[in-house]
Amino acid sequence: MTIRVVLVDDQQLVRAGFRMVIDSQPDLRVVAEAANGAEAVDVVTGTPCDVVLMDVRMPELDGIEATRRITAASTGAEEFPRVVVLTTFDLDEYVVAAIGAGASGFLLKDAPPEEMLAAVRTVHAGDAVIAASSTRRLLQHVGPLLRTGSGPGAGSGTPTAGPTDLPSDLTPREREVLELMAHGLTNTEIATRLFVSEATVKTHVGRVLHKTGSRDRVQAVVLAYTVGLVQPGEILAGSDGS
Numbered sequence: 001m002t003i004r005v006v007l008v009d010d011q012q013l014v015r016a017g018f019r020m021v022i023d024s025q026p027d028l029r030v031v032a033e034a035a036n037g038a039e040a041v042d043v044v045t046g047t048p049c050d051v052v053l054m055d056v057r058m059p060e061l062d063g064i065e066a067t068r069r070i071t072a073a074s075t076g077a078e079e080f081p082r083v084v085v086l087t088t089f090d091l092d093e094y095v096v097a098a099i100g101a102g103a104s105g106f107l108l109k110d111a112p113p114e115e116m117l118a119a120v121r122t123v124h125a126g127d128a129v130i131a132a133s134s135t136r137r138l139l140q141h142v143g144p145l146l147r148t149g150s151g152p153g154a155g156s157g158t159p160t161a162g163p164t165d166l167p168s169d170l171t172p173r174e175r176e177v178l179e180l181m182a183h184g185l186t187n188t189e190i191a192t193r194l195f196v197s198e199a200t201v202k203t204h205v206g207r208v209l210h211k212t213g214s215r216d217r218v219q220a221v222v223l224a225y226t227v228g229l230v231q232p233g234e235i236l237a238g239s240d241g242s
Contacts, residue, residue: 003124004031004048008040008063009055009086014109018053021113028120037061041069044081051120052083054103056094064097071102071215082123082216104216126216165227167211174211175229177204181217182224 005022007015007030019030032047034040037054038061044052052070056063067083074080082104087094098106104126107119166175173194180190187205191198205217214220224230 001027003028003120004050005029005120006032006034006040006044006047006049006052006081008034008037008043008052008058008066010035010058011055014055018116021116022120025117028117037063037066040066041073044070045073049081050124052081053086053107053116053120054083054098055086055109056098064094064101067098067103068101082126084119084123099218099222102215103218105218166223166229170208170211174204174208177201178208178212178220178224179229181205181208182221182230184221 005028007018007022009015009018012035015033015035019033022028022030031049032043034043036058040052040054040063041061054063054067058066063085067085070081070083083098083102085094085098085103085106086109087098087106088109104123105119107116111119166178170178176194177190180193185193187198187201191201194201208214208220209216212220212223214223
């Protein structure tokens with residue numbers, strides 16, 4: 001099965017570089033490009049695709065609003081395009097806003113090609129938050145913003161409610177799995193820490209997503225941070241040592 005990718009960036013050279021890398025893979029194919037958010041919404045609406053690589057800062061319509069429109073249009077659909085936001089460390093608030101808009105993950109624009117390819121495959125599979133090592137580093141930056149409400153819908157800037165706001169029907173094991181997800185651990189890493197099979201972890205993750213009403217793992221991770229289940233300074237190191 002070929003993963004269909006849409007590239008959205010206002011710099012043609014950036015899109016050309018991404019296309020060259022993606023089209024070199026037997027299981028990936030760029031099916032369309034867009035130079036701004038407005039074009040992206042139109043393209044995704046009319047082009048069957050699986051993953052959208054979305055720049056944040058663009059003319060006419062930025063990547064955050066484009067992501068919001070794309071995800072809103074696919075709400076309730078069995079299959080929907082997953083949006084990966086392209087960002088940099090100095091745009092923490094944009095990362096938070098993009099995730100709030102429905103992005104399934106984020107990727108550093110200067111990430112090596114192999115990390116970008118892994119990110120596309122990972123988010124398409126829906127099994128892990130993108131690039132665990134990058135996720136951990138980014139969460140250390142955006143975690144405080146999630147806790148103080150600096151993302152979408154921010155108001156008073158005061159911390160959100162405590163972990164008791166998690167769904168009451170989460171079992172202790174599901175809560176533990178959610179916490180490890182929020183630390184950026186993959187299913188394999190979670191299975192190793194809990195001494196269970198990866199299939200068992202996948203089942204727990206599915207139940208966590210269902211009970212928390214999360215569209216994907218990223219939304220569940222955001223929930224874990226906003227209710228205080230995990231603090232940015234507590235982020236664990238995974239098997240990659242990051």
